[in-house]
Amino acid sequence: MAEQTASNKPVVATISLAGCFGCHMSLLDIDDRIVQFIDLFELNKSPVNDIKKFTKRAHVGLVEGGCCNDENVKVLRYFRENCDVLVSVGACAGNGGLPALRNKMPLQECLVEAYLDAPTAELGKAIIPYDEELPKLLDRVYPCHEVVKIDYYMPGCPPSAEVFWDTLTSVIKGQGFDLPVELIKYD
Amino acid sequence: MPKITFKIDGKQCTAEDGQNLVEAAADNHVYIPTLCHMKGEKCLGTCRVCMVKVNGKDMAGCTLSVSEGMEVTFDTPELNDKRKALIEMLFVERNHFCPSCEKSGRCDLQALAYRFKMHIPRFRYRYPFFEVYSKVDKLMLEHNRCILCQRCVEFIRDPDTNRKIFSMRNRTNKSMIQVDYRLANKMSEEQIDKAVAICPVGAIIKKGQGFDEAYGQRKYDQHPIGYEVDGGTNSK
């Protein structure tokens, strides 16, 4: 196989929003295919290589986690603008996942319970953390597709390494992807 | 019992006259998916996932009795999409968080969603609020996962009085299953196990018994739903 130069390999970017990085772990779980991965793809913005800003447009963006705060939304939009194809990865990106368990109660109740009425909170002194640097929480956790247009979804918590591999290799060929039944799992 | 012949998607099938279509299909190795129907029990007709076409008309398969010469259309892109849509409606209607559910891996709703290759529901999640009911000594009702199939309502009765233990309350999307507190506390271990087992989702949970089967070894980890009927031949 001819050696591909960095410039003409498909560019992949990844991000974790309100997720647990479990999906990223699963991506790295592709075992020795990691070598193939490096051959096939160029990794741009991603926590794996710590590139903070897109240095070029990506063909595929993988988004783990839903949106629980305003920073998530901004990053997700940044990804949407810089990726040709955006893939929602895992349960959290798809339905909010475990963070979305808070969706059934008002945010204020949730904050009061966590910071003010918590057993460890010091009476009279506890506050809801706030700083200009801290992102603001959204009223609920939003799945990514309620914020931006999503092209494909990878189910699973996390999606298995096989799912990542299947998805990446077929999406990059410009095909839609058709996961075999046995790879579709939600847990 | 006289035998009759009928067709499902052109496939010649035989059955007893008047047999329930879902069951007759199963006897002929065709798996018509359903979330409410149980073999040998009365038809509930609540989930509508078993939709088929007979004489060009959409019908719930579980409500039909087979007759000589009947021609059933079952496996078409249009009908499969309807089934998938119904499953997706159930996913968004309440809070189905599979990763934290005791029933995951042996849940009929989840397994059917796999079978129909649902990656994400086409509808918006609603995130309604339902409190878990845990007053009964040995079981819990996790309303967030209930699909209101009514199996527990119809098929679990107090053995002494034949009164309903589970029932439905309210109407419309506010419907919820409820239990008769005193009768529920009288339930035997076996009866509780039965209630948990016939619940197609994780809405009826036995206390003290949660994630008791390892990932990879649960019912639908082994084989997709319907495998025992069609041997995996028409699961796509």
Added chain:
Amino acid sequence: MVRMKNQIQSIAEKYSNDRTRLMDIFWDIQDLHGYIPHKALRVLEESLDISTADLRETLSFYHFFHESPSGKFNIYLNKDVASQLKGHEAIYAAFETECNCKFGSVCMDGTFGLFETPCIGLSDQEPAALINLVPFTNLTPQKVKDIVAALRAGKELAALVEQYGYGDGANQQIKTMVCSNIRQLGPVFGEKISTGEGLAQSLKSTPEQVIEEVKTAGLRGRGGAGFGTGMKWSFCRAAKGSTKYVVCNADEGEPGTFKDRIVMTEYPEQLFEGMAIAGYAIGAQQGILYLRAEYKYMQDYLEGKLKDLRAKNILGQNVLGKSGFNFDIRIQFGAGAYVCGEESALIESMEGKRGTPRVKPPFPVEVGYLGCPTVINNVETLAALPYILKNGGSWYKGFGTEKTPGTKLLSVSGDCEKPGVYEIEFGMTVREFLAMVGAKDAYAVQVSGPSGECINAQQSLDRKLCHEDLSAGGSMIIFNKDRDLLKYMRYFMTFFVEESCGICVPCRAGNIVMRNNLDKIRAGHANQEDLDNIFAWGQIVADTSRCGLGATSRNPIVSSFKNFPDLYKKLLDEKTNPLYDASFNLEASVEDFDRALKEQNQIGRNVHA
């Protein structure tokens, strides 16, 4: 407690401890206590031999039953479209102010309970409310103030109603605010007929001949579905079973319909006589009038009419001297559920259960009330029978069109000069209809209620009201140009969401997803795909639902889009970056967080000051 136990036991005994009479038992208990206490359920559990969970199934299904203490005066304000068109908002606010509580609750001292309810069959005299099921019509904020003040001062509810109603005041027996508003009678209901004439004529023939006569007349069900009445009867007559029932479906709940109300108050003799004719034809001895709770105020009046008919031997043993033909009628009340208009749901309700449509087949003509063959006919269908049997089937067939013979009662409301009831011959054009009711500026007409069609009035002037063209079930709501049509379509979707019995998935969950998409469109956040989705999803709901409610629930959106596409298209969002979802608003979604900080946090307050 012992006293209550005895009371409840004797109520149950009054109905022979029969669980199928649970609706009546609940009504009696509620009349006594204002609600149905948990303790009463514990007594009924033993009397009726069913669990409290089972009792609650029925109890919690119907919106007129209360599980917790209600007000001394329970005010049910109609929130339907006809009311909205006549100033519902001001009345709503007036009740909240005067009663000093919010809708959906009971005021502090327990005097007033405020509740909302869909159409109460008074669309021609809105805004209207039921106070302890007594109708108060043509409300204004001032009237609300006076009514509430009088009740608070201890005045009797009945004393607040001074006018004589029915027959537009002509009936001096009945004090009620309800006017009949009959604007036009046609060749059938306009004919003077003496009570018993049609039945006497029927009894001279064999039951089979009676069925033939009705087939000749071409009479079709007047509830909306339009099934051949004679055909239905012949199925029931042929069905096996010695006990059969005739049920009159008086659960008219389709928003905008009130024609059955007029039949029951102006033509009760014909209605009951029609039931006897049906009973003779199919071989039934018992008739049941399933009357919606919204019409409970008619109870005494109708019971009186039944008594008169028994005295005239039109009901009773050996009816009109026909040896061996015994027939009597009882009234069964519902308790607030639109879906009970579906005939199998109606039977379930009559049997004291949740009003959930049954799995079909079998159909009621074979397995109906208490498992017996049952014919269920609409009020208007039954009331037309004495005329048909007296004058002959071919006389009736001479009216209307070839395929839809006969006449139809229309309930007309909304933006027109003369709301009320009209008897028309089938085949009338929309043009003639609009001129008849004085709708000079009609923009849209909701024909046959939300499950029917929203037509573009000006483009449909030559369409005909009949089954082969524009099926007219009775409800006609007229909208002017200045009305926000989609607001009302949205209400209709909400109506279906709230009235779905909830047993099948598509209707329970699917109506909501359609409504949510309509909301997205109305908010200006939808794109073409969202619009297309509504129709695709609506098709799925229609095809997979268990009964007619789910089969027609998409109609408000589908028909209004078909006839007014621009109303939708102009709302589509073309400005937002197509890569974003326009309905997500970042600023709005952090408001809760800012508020939480302000309200809970000293630091937050400083930062945001």
